Each structure stands twice: as structure tokens, then as C-alpha cells.
Amino acid sequence: MVSNSGLEVDKAMIHVIRDLPTPINLRTLRGFLGHAGFYRRTALDAFNDFKEALKQALVLQPPDYNLPFEIMCDASDFAIGALLSQIRDKKPVAIYDASTTLGDAQINYSITEKELLAPVNNYSSSSSRLTSCPACTSGQGCDGSVLLADTPTFTGEQNAFSNRNSIRGMDVIETIKSAVEAACNAIVSCADILALATRDGVVLSGGPSWTVPLGRRDARTASQSAANSNLPLASSSLSTLITSFQNQGLNLRDLVALSGAHTFGLARCVTFRNRIYNDTNIQPAFAATRRATCPQSGGAGDLAPLDVTTPNAFDNAYYINLMSRRGLLHSDQELFNNGSADSIVRGYANNRAAFFRDFVASMVKMGNIAPLTGSNGEIRRVCSRVN
Ligand code: HEM
Incomplete structure (x- = not known):
């Protein structure tokens, strides 16, 4: 819509989609398909943009150990994924991503367990x-x-x-x-x-x-x-x-x-x-x-x-x-x-x-290559420096 503030979305049209009921019978399904058909051009453009974005290779960066890390994770009924990232110059930077399909036993996990499995999986491969x-x-x-x-x-x-x-x-x-x-x-x-x-x-x-x-x-x-x-x-x-x-x-x-x-x-x-x-x-x-x-x-x-x-x-x-x-x-x-x-x-x-x-x-x-045992060496308090 063209208005005084330039090009903007017609809010009157958004509510039609926002309030669209979840199809539960033939009538509501027809209603949904009718709207989807009507808005398909815009929706298809958005879908294609989305596909293009997904096709871009994720460029992973080495970690900066002076900055905090974030793990974003997600789980569905069949797969889990997580992204290890950091914020640099106010922009998110990907460090490592890991996703996997769930095994037979894992499929029966509760959704909380599946959500938790995602960062565990990411940690296990990124720390490898x-x-x-x-x-x-x-x-x-x-x-x-x-x-x-x-x-x-x-x-x-x-x-x-x-x-x-x-x-x-x-x-x-x-x-x-x-x-x-x-x-x-x-x-x-x-x-x-x-x-x-x-x-x-x-x-x-x-x-x-x-x-x-x-x-x-x-x-x-x-x-x-x-x-x-x-x-x-x-x-x-x-x-x-x-x-x-x-x-x-x-x-x-x-x-x-x-x-x-x-x-x-x-x-x-x-x-x-x-x-x-x-x-x-x-x-x-x-x-x-x-x-x-x-x-x-x-x-x-x-x-x-x-x-x-x-x-x-x-x-x-x-x-x-x-x-x-x-x-x-x-x-x-x-x-x-x-x-x-x-x-x-x-x-x-x-x-x-x-x-x-x-x-x-x-x-x-x-x-077992040359381990220190007995009274040789020490038990370090912090791994990066000797006591
Ligand atoms: C045969 C001689 C080996 C050579 C020349 C070698 C060399 C390398 C190199 C160059 C990298 C990438 C490093 C980087 O870009 O930062 C790497 C990664 C890795 N290496 Fe080796 N490696 C060897 C043996 C091994 C062995 C014996 C193990 C463990 C049993 C191992 C486990 C790994 C793992 C898990 C990674 C992935 C690291 C990550 O994701 O950060 N490598 N190796």
C-alpha cells in the first residue's frame, strides 16, 4: 500500500491471514486454500527467497575465546539441531553447527529431553x-x-x-x-x-x-x-x-x-x-x-x-x-x-x-603413551597453567 510514509503493508489485509483458523474440516480447509491461492504470488516469492537463503553456505568462523558463546537449539519429532555462535560487532557469527536425525530410542524422548539433546550433540562434536x-x-x-x-x-x-x-x-x-x-x-x-x-x-x-x-x-x-x-x-x-x-x-x-x-x-x-x-x-x-x-x-x-x-x-x-x-x-x-x-x-x-x-x-x-603416575607431575588446579 502507498501511504504518506511510503510503501507499507496494508494492516487490514494482515489480520485476514493472522486470524485464519487452523483448518479442521472441509469448510475451513477450503477457506485456507482459497487465501493461500490468493496470496500465493507474494508467498511464493517469500518462499523462494527463503530457499535461496538456505542454499547459502554457512561460513563458520574460528571462536574468539574472549567473547561469550551462545547455543541456539531446536528439536522436532525426528531431528535436532544446534548452532554455536558468538555476537561480534553486534552481528551473530556462526562457529559450529550440528544437526542429526534421532535414533529409535531418542524418538521416544520427551520434547524437553529432545531440546536438551540438541546442545549436547553440538557440544560433543564441536569439542571433539x-x-x-x-x-x-x-x-x-x-x-x-x-x-x-x-x-x-x-x-x-x-x-x-x-x-x-x-x-x-x-x-x-x-x-x-x-x-x-x-x-x-x-x-x-x-x-x-x-x-x-x-x-x-x-x-x-x-x-x-x-x-x-x-x-x-x-x-x-x-x-x-x-x-x-x-x-x-x-x-x-x-x-x-x-x-x-x-x-x-x-x-x-x-x-x-x-x-x-x-x-x-x-x-x-x-x-x-x-x-x-x-x-x-x-x-x-x-x-x-x-x-x-x-x-x-x-x-x-x-x-x-x-x-x-x-x-x-x-x-x-x-x-x-x-x-x-x-x-x-x-x-x-x-x-x-x-x-x-x-x-x-x-x-x-x-x-x-x-x-x-x-x-x-x-x-x-x-x-598410555608416557603418562605421568605416582608422585610425578601434579594435579593441576587450572588446566591452562601449572600450579
Ligand atoms: C595422522 C595424522 C594427523 C594429522 C596430520 C592431523 C591433522 C589435522 C588437522 C590439520 C586438522 C584441522 C585443524 C584445524 O584446521 O584447526 C585436524 C582436525 C582434527 N583431528 Fe587430526 N590429524 C591427525 C590425526 C588425528 C588423530 C590421531 C586424531 C584423534 C584420534 C585426530 C582428531 C582430529 C579431530 C577430531 C579433528 C577435528 C577438529 C575440530 O572439529 O575442531 N586427528 N587434524
């Missing part, structure tokens, strides 16, 4: 990186040293090359730690919390469960140089990966099984840019999809799922993707590139139970 990847292949073993931050007088491992800007969710571990300290002071180490949270993140995402051997103590030292030289890179070749795992007492089967953790979680554009623009052992359609949100220059922190098919579920899709040349990192695709790991990848792609069984065994093995 922190809780599993570097913890035990870090500089000095499973002693929580990866959690240590730099201070003016101390060099931690959070800033080692592979961890810098990469380990997400430190705040989750600190939150768990302070809750544990409040209930039971100076007993549970950060290293044990990390190992338990890893297992729970895997279980909550649909993966296997296992008993975590406990009793690790936390390091009073960190070695950024060891972390720099021990942690494999996304650009590593198969032989480098094998050697760096061997140096920790882990064999080829451990390497392939543990890499299956890339069945969920995210990677920054800077870690896979070279692969999607220069590697030849990559499926062209997959490379094109990834290039859409990871430009040839800039956008270093833009995130993409490590598992393109089921990004938030802990399953064996990672191996199936490798077989169709859809590994995100160069190091991922090295595991299926006509080399000695091919047959193990094929085995896990065909047999999820075998992957789960080997993953659990290798996680326990990795979790």
Missing part, C-alpha cells in the same frame, strides 16, 4: 577436536601438556605450530575442570579429564564406548619444540605419517584406525587449501565444493567438515570418502593412494564394527 586429536600425540605424551598456554615466563604447547589457532574448545575442558574441582578438590588430573571427554564426545556422536584407564597426572613442563617436531602435518606424506606414529610406538594399523577420528570435526581452509587447488588425487566435484568456501588466497580460518558425507557422526564414512578420493587433508588421502594403508582403509570402509574395535584399541594404546 580438542579432546582427541593432539592430546596424546603432543610433545611429551598424555600428560595434559597440550593444554598449557604461554605466559610471560612459560612456553606452553597451545601455541605449537599444529595447535596454534587449531585446538578448539579449551574453555569446555576448563569448565569441566572447575566443576570437578568444586566437587572433589585436587584429585582428577586435566589429562584424565581430556581422555574421558574424548571418549564421551565419541559416544555422543554415535561411536563406540570404552573404559578409559585413569590415574594420569599432569605435566609441570611443556615442550613446544617436541610438539612441533612430533605432530604430523596436514601436508605429510604416508611415510612421514608412519614414522611419526612409529616414534610414539604406534603402528600402521593404529595410524589408519586413529585417523578415523576425522570422521567428525572441522579443518581450517589453510590446512587443506593446497590439496583442493593442487592435488590430483581428488574427486573434481568435491574439490569444487570445497573451493567455494576456501579461496585461493584469504579466508585462512574458514572451516570445512573433515567428513563431507556425515560431518557430525562418528561412523566409518571417512574411509568410504577416502575410497572416492574425498579426503579433505592431503594427509587423509595419503592413506588411500595406492600405498600400504589401502587395504586397511578398504577393510574399515566395508566393516564399521572392525573400525570401531580397532579405534578403541588404538585409543587406549595412544592414551
